[in-house]
Amino acid sequence: MVFYEPPEPLYRDRQHAGSVLAERLEEFKIDDMAILAIPNGGVPVAIPIAIKLEAPLFLMIVRKLQFPDNPEAGFGALTSDGFLLLNERLVEYSGLTKADIEMQKKKAMASINKRLQFFGKWSQVDSLKDRSVVLVDDGLASGFTMLAAVRSARSQEARRIIVAVPTSSMSAFRRLEKEVDRVVCPHVSRLPVFAVADAYKNWYDVDENEVRQMLEELERDR
Numbered sequence: 001m002v003f004y005e006p007p008e009p010l011y012r013d014r015q016h017a018g019s020v021l022a023e024r025l026e027e028f029k030i031d032d033m034a035i036l037a038i039p040n041g042g043v044p045v046a047i048p049i050a051i052k053l054e055a056p057l058f059l060m061i062v063r064k065l066q067f068p069d070n071p072e073a074g075f076g077a078l079t080s081d082g083f084l085l086l087n088e089r090l091v092e093y094s095g096l097t098k099a100d101i102e103m104q105k106k107k108a109m110a111s112i113n114k115r116l117q118f119f120g121k122w123s124q125v126d127s128l129k130d131r132s133v134v135l136v137d138d139g140l141a142s143g144f145t146m147l148a149a150v151r152s153a154r155s156q157e158a159r160r161i162i163v164a165v166p167t168s169s170m171s172a173f174r175r176l177e178k179e180v181d182r183v184v185c186p187h188v189s190r191l192p193v194f195a196v197a198d199a200y201k202n203w204y205d206v207d208e209n210e211v212r213q214m215l216e217e218l219e220r221d222r
Contacts, residue, residue, distance in 0.1 A: 009201040010167070010187055014044035014138050017166035017200070021045065022052035024184050025134065025164055029053045033132045036060040036125065038149060039115070040206040041138035041196075045166065047218055049136060057218065058125040060135060060149045061115050063108040068100060076101075077148035078108040080116060080123065083155060085148040118208055122215050128156040136164050139196030140185075143172030150179050167199035 011017040033055040037046035043059070050057035064074035065086070075096065076086040084105065091101070116123045133153050140146055146163060153161050161180045167187045168176075177183045187199060197203040 009199055011200050013200060013202040014041065014166075014206075015048060017138065018045040018048035018136075019052075020186060021136070021164045021166060021184060022049045024186070025049055025162070026052060028132070028134075028162060028182070029055075030132055033134065034058060034126065034128065035134050035136060036149070036153070038062055038135070038137040038145065039119070040208060040211050042136045043211045043214055044206065045138050045164075046136040047214060049134065049164065050218070053134070055134070056126070057122075057215070059119055059123045060125070060152070061112050061119075061123055062145050062149050062152075063111050063115075064145060065101070065104045065108050067094065067096075068104065074142075074144065075104075077145045078105060078112065079148050079152040080112050081152055081156070082109075083148060083152040085144060085151060087142075087144060115208070119212065119215075122212075128153055128158040130157065130159045132160040132162070133158040134162045134164050135180075138166065139199060140165050140168035140172035140176065141194060141196055143168070143175040146172070146176060147179060150176065154179075167196060169194040 035046050035050045035055050035057045037043045037059055039059050046057055061080040062077050065076040067073050075090045078084050135149050137146055150161055162182045163176050163180050164184045168185045170188055170190050173188045
């Protein structure tokens with residue numbers, strides 16, 4: 001990893017970032033490894049990794065729990081298997097009630113169920129018990145979404161958990177490194193203001209239709 005701030009974006013796009021990560025992850029390649037991408041942005045990053053490591057690719061569906069008056073901000077995350085992670089400090093500071101949390105949890109689960117139906121077989125993860133797992137996203141800002149995914153994988157008895165992301169804030173990196181066996185991240189930012197998009201020359205929001213198309217193409221090519 002590097003701790004300096006590059007003068008220009010490190011990656012052309014998510015696919016390029018995935019190729020960089022794939023080279024760094026090759027040393028961890030073993031049989032029965034599973035690649036779990038957090039959609040939508042984590043999928044184009046994960047595809048080059050899955051190809052390089054010759055490992056199956058699945059989706060780890062995680063949704064942010066949104067503040068009722070600010071949907072762009074979150075106070076926790078929920079995984080498709082029902083694992084709930086709350087940012088307790090934010091919950092206490094914001095004065096959210098148990099009813100508020102339950103309402104946002106129901107909204108998040110409704111969104112998860114829609115995505116499970118939309119992505120079908122790609123979101124039906126094989127058993128993780130005693131397997132090595134690589135969790136992939138396009139970057140870590142707070143790290144809470146990835147942390148929820150990590151703890152979900154841990155609860156499913158994954159033997160080894162590696163987090164692979166192209167870029168991360170320092171706070172998120174520190175939050176994750178003590179939870180997993182390895183964090184593979186070429187760029188960790190020390191800046192007080194961090195945005196995942198800053199690491200990419202070509203950045204845009206990936207939509208669900210594009211994700212499904214990518215997964216279908218990967219399946220055809222294998």
